[in-house]
Amino acid sequence: MSKPATNDQSFKLTDKVFNEFQKVTLTHTGIHLDDTKRAMITSRFSRRLRELGMGGFEEYLSCIRDTTHPEYAEFVDTITTNLTYFFREPHHFDKLREDILPGLQGISSTADPIRIWSAGCSSGQEPYSIAITALQESCAGHRKVKILCTDIDSKVIRQTEQGIYRSTELRGLTDHDKNLWFSKQADGGVRANESLRELIFCRYLNLFDPWPIKSHLDVIFCRNVLIYFDIGRQEKLIRGMAKLQKSKSILIIGHSETIANCSDVYRRTSNTMYERI
Numbered sequence: 001m002s003k004p005a006t007n008d009q010s011f012k013l014t015d016k017v018f019n020e021f022q023k024v025t026l027t028h029t030g031i032h033l034d035d036t037k038r039a040m041i042t043s044r045f046s047r048r049l050r051e052l053g054m055g056g057f058e059e060y061l062s063c064i065r066d067t068t069h070p071e072y073a074e075f076v077d078t079i080t081t082n083l084t085y086f087f088r089e090p091h092h093f094d095k096l097r098e099d100i101l102p103g104l105q106g107i108s109s110t111a112d113p114i115r116i117w118s119a120g121c122s123s124g125q126e127p128y129s130i131a132i133t134a135l136q137e138s139c140a141g142h143r144k145v146k147i148l149c150t151d152i153d154s155k156v157i158r159q160t161e162q163g164i165y166r167s168t169e170l171r172g173l174t175d176h177d178k179n180l181w182f183s184k185q186a187d188g189g190v191r192a193n194e195s196l197r198e199l200i201f202c203r204y205l206n207l208f209d210p211w212p213i214k215s216h217l218d219v220i221f222c223r224n225v226l227i228y229f230d231i232g233r234q235e236k237l238i239r240g241m242a243k244l245q246k247s248k249s250i251l252i253i254g255h256s257e258t259i260a261n262c263s264d265v266y267r268r269t270s271n272t273m274y275e276r277i
């Protein structure tokens with residue numbers, strides 16, 4: 001009997017059922033739930049099981065096997081790691097401001113927008129850092145900038161769309177940028193101004209589902225996302241991204257990531273930055 005005796009106790013998560021959780025999560029999201037996540041699952045989902053009036057983890061598991069079940073989204077939102085902050089890995093934004101965007105604005109033969117994808121954007125600090133950079137004087141030009149923001153976590157994608165941040169979520173944002181680009185909220189937080197939000201286009205997307213992207217992408221930020229996937233899945237994603245980029249377009253990954261086995265489609269230009277061949 002796996003039901004806890006009191007409201008404060010956890011349900012029992014057996015090895016067998018935890019293995020099933022690992023399999024379901026890997027199949028649906030590409031994320032490997034390692035053993036360090038077991039305690040988190042036990043405590044957080046014991047509470048959830050009580051809320052749902054369920055008898056144990058087996059019953060919960062049968063719901064999340066179905067990706068259309070409402071509980072599936074709740075489960076994914078809980079297991080994802082969303083750590084992010086404004087201007088994380090600042091050298092990427094220096095390069096964007098000094099080199100990449102002025103170069104793209106310099107192409108006078110096209111009125112096409114500059115298209116940027118923040119793949120695994122979390123709560124939006126990454127795309128808003130891109131938007132702030134794009135609106136700086138040195139990056140201004142005749143081409144509009146469109147930033148597609150996608151994530152598998154429905155809560156963070158909603159937050160990105162709203163552009164609302166609590167005071168504890170402003171790490172990396174200077175007072176200057178905060179005053180210039182955000183409006184104060186009554187609770188001490190801030191909301192991104194319309195001038196930033198109009199560059200942002202949000203969409204829920206599991207990277208392992210088909211991508212609803214028709215146009216080519218000038219710059220892809222896929223930072224601190226690949227790290228959750230095995231090498232085979234990483235390669236599949238990188239090759240998919242290469243198909244969406246023309247020669248000389250840019251791919252930017254996170255500091256602890258590599259794009260193993262893809263040197264035929266991307267050439268490294270500097271630390272964690274690549275150019276489509």
Ligand SMILES: C[S@@+](CC[C@H](N)C(=O)[O-])C[C@H]1O[C@@H](n2cnc3c(N)ncnc32)[C@H](O)[C@@H]1O
Nearest residue numbers: 029080083084120122151152153206207223224
């Ligand atoms: C650590 S955050 C990185 C956020 C941001 N790119 C940065 O570097 O600051 C990783 C994000 O990837 C998302 N993610 C994980 N697996 C995903 C998948 N299969 N499809 C889409 N997004 C995924 C998570 O929900 C999370 O928000």
